[in-house]
Amino acid sequence: MRQFPGPRRLAQLYAGLVLYGLSMALLVRSGLGVMPWDxxxxxxxxxxxxxxxxVTIVVGALVLLAWVPLRERPGLGTVSNVVVIGLALDAALAVLPEPGSPLVRVALVPAGILLNAVATAAYIGVHLGPGPRDGLMTxxxxRTGRSVRLVRTSIEVAVVAAGWLLGGTLGVATVLYALAIGPLVHALLPRLSVRPPAPAVPSSR
Structure with missing residues (x-):
């Protein structure tokens, strides 16, 4: 029987998802590029x-549908990812003003990338299911037997190219994010990993 997540894991999951949406908003407000999927x-x-x-919610839901032929199984974190990040993103954009100073715009880029790394490690670290886009990759x-690097790169090149043709912002922040996010999450994940408790072993008495 699957155990219900404890309050620590739930709090970290939803804090991570809200911070993820905030980090996306910081990069949007920088005007210097956004994350590849953005x-x-x-x-x-x-x-x-x-x-x-x-749009983030709708795309996430459509990507989740693509899990069906891939036979991926979503978790609570997966479904929450689809909804919470989009809501947090719109809420953050509603309160974050457009920065008037070029220096502030530049500062928003490392702030957004670092916050996104913390948020990613936080929600992945509770082991309640990957995000829909990560599940598509895995x-x-x-199913293809290709490497993670090849599949992830192919997906992100495709979404960036399509987004750019549709008018999305491709800039220096997009490149910096692609280069930095992997090493940052790798360093932070062990510190934010919360394993579910081991199931109780029934007594033989």
Whole structure:
């Protein structure tokens, strides 16, 4: 029987997802580029006239549907990822003003990348299911037998190219994020990993 997550894991999961949305908003406000998937989200938002958060939720839900033929199994963290990040992103964009100073714009880039690394390690570290985009990657790796590096790079190049053609912002922050996020999450994940408690062993008495 699957155990219900404890309060520590739930709190860390939702704190991580909210901070993830905030980190996305910081990069959007920088005007110097966004995360690879957000290039696609921005392009679609500009074409459809929807908010960036709503597009993020819809794309996440569509990606989750792609898990079905890949036979991936979502968890609580997966479904929460689809909804919470988009809501947090729109809420953050509603309160974060457009920075007037070029120096502030530049400062938002490392702040957004570092915060995203913390947020990613926080929600992955509770082991309640990957995000829909990460699950798509791991499902394709398993089904195709290709390397994680090749599959992830192929997906992100495709979404960045499509997003850029639709009007998304591709800039220096996009490149810095792609280079920095892996090493940062790798360093932070052991510090934020919370394993579920081991199931109780029934007594033989």
């Amino acid at each position: 290039v696609l989200h921005q392009g679609l938002a500009r074409q459809l006239g929807w908010s960036l958060g709503v 499902g394709l790796v398993r």
